[in-house]
Amino acid sequence: MPTETVYGLAANALSGEAVAKIFAAKGRPQDNPLIVHIADFAEIYGLCPAVPEMAECLAEAFWPGPLTMIVPKGDRIPDEVSCGLDTVGVRLPSHPIARALIRESGVPLAAPSANTSGRPSTTTAAHVLRDMDGRIAAILDGGPCGVGVESTVVSLVGARPRLLRPGGVTLEQLETVLVEVEVDRALYEKIGDDVKVSAPGMKYRHYAPKAPVTVVCGDPQKAAEYIQNRADSSTGVLCFDEYRESFPTCTVKCFGSRFDLAAQAREVFDALRAFDETDVTKIYAQCPPDEGLGLAVANRIKKAAGFVVVDIK
Numbered sequence: 001m002p003t004e005t006v007y008g009l010a011a012n013a014l015s016g017e018a019v020a021k022i023f024a025a026k027g028r029p030q031d032n033p034l035i036v037h038i039a040d041f042a043e044i045y046g047l048c049p050a051v052p053e054m055a056e057c058l059a060e061a062f063w064p065g066p067l068t069m070i071v072p073k074g075d076r077i078p079d080e081v082s083c084g085l086d087t088v089g090v091r092l093p094s095h096p097i098a099r100a101l102i103r104e105s106g107v108p109l110a111a112p113s114a115n116t117s118g119r120p121s122t123t124t125a126a127h128v129l130r131d132m133d134g135r136i137a138a139i140l141d142g143g144p145c146g147v148g149v150e151s152t153v154v155s156l157v158g159a160r161p162r163l164l165r166p167g168g169v170t171l172e173q174l175e176t177v178l179v180e181v182e183v184d185r186a187l188y189e190k191i192g193d194d195v196k197v198s199a200p201g202m203k204y205r206h207y208a209p210k211a212p213v214t215v216v217c218g219d220p221q222k223a224a225e226y227i228q229n230r231a232d233s234s235t236g237v238l239c240f241d242e243y244r245e246s247f248p249t250c251t252v253k254c255f256g257s258r259f260d261l262a263a264q265a266r267e268v269f270d271a272l273r274a275f276d277e278t279d280v281t282k283i284y285a286q287c288p289p290d291e292g293l294g295l296a297v298a299n300r301i302k303k304a305a306g307f308v309v310v311d312i313k
């Protein structure tokens with residue numbers, strides 16, 4: 001189903017058997033829990049035995065929209081959804097087709113991004129077809145997704161609210177409602193296999209094209225020069241629109257103006273995916289600073305690179 005963030009692979013969140021098919025279609029690791037999508041706020045009371053007051057404040061401010069809240073899990077949610085955790089992620093999407101599908105189904109829908117596990121998320125029906133053809137029953141084509149990066153995931157089960165994944169709702173927006181938000185270090189750095197992370201999904205290589213990616217952070221002009229000095233005809237470059245003509249010998253994919261973070265969020269997965277239709281053997285990427293939506297865009301690019309990051313001073 002289309003949502004305002006990315007396309008989701010949806011199944012009845014109350015059926016372990018249905019949910020198991022999501023894991024099979026994606027090849028998703030069994031310890032990476034799913035987000036449950038609802039169509040009306042009141043449905044959260046049926047999924048969560050004790051809804052934190054903070055959840056009501058956040059819902060008031062950001063639902064329907066690209067925010068997932070981690071709350072205590074009630075018995076109706078099968079272990080297949082939460083992967084054995086005693087919490088569950090809940091989101092009320094704003095996309096009219098997603099909400100109509102949830103209402104018509106009469107049940108909440110568990111839905112991760114509709115990509116093969118490890119690949120960039122899907123923001124068009126064509127992306128979904130590329131990954132899921134033959135593995136799923138149908139695609140509802142709602143056109144390209146408006147936000148383009150996944151939901152922000154915030155945990156409300158600890159002493160303080162904690163940002164587990166940056167997304168369509170920015171940290172700065174969250175801070176207008178929450179006095180203090182802790183930020184999980186997995187947002188910025190690679191997490192070792194032995195470390196227990198709060199959002200299991202954050203430890204996996206994700207969003208990655210087939211060719212290895214190096215992120216070049218810092219001033220975009222200097223980043224462009226750094227890349228030019230290392231590029232050859234087998235190099236792919238993920239760059240801001242302003243630098244389209246700067247790498248004439250390379251395969252160039254642009255992901256929006258350096259000044260337009262919303263465009264970058266909308267276009268980043270399509271651009272990353274496009275490299276897989278080429279024969280580039282390495283990819284360099286420009287990257288926005290960690291501000292506003294830039295935090296989510298930069299996180300996706302760095303994850304695509306397995307956190308291989310060069311900081312240009």
Ligand code: AMP
Nearest residue numbers: 033087088089112113198199200201202
């Ligand atoms: P996806 O739906 O593929 O965008 O991934 C959902 C993200 O939410 C993953 O990073 C999960 O690890 C995270 N997530 C889902 N449920 C929980 C939960 N109960 N606790 C912590 N993180 C969760």
Ligand code: MG
Nearest residue numbers: 112113114121
């Ligand atoms: Mg995903």
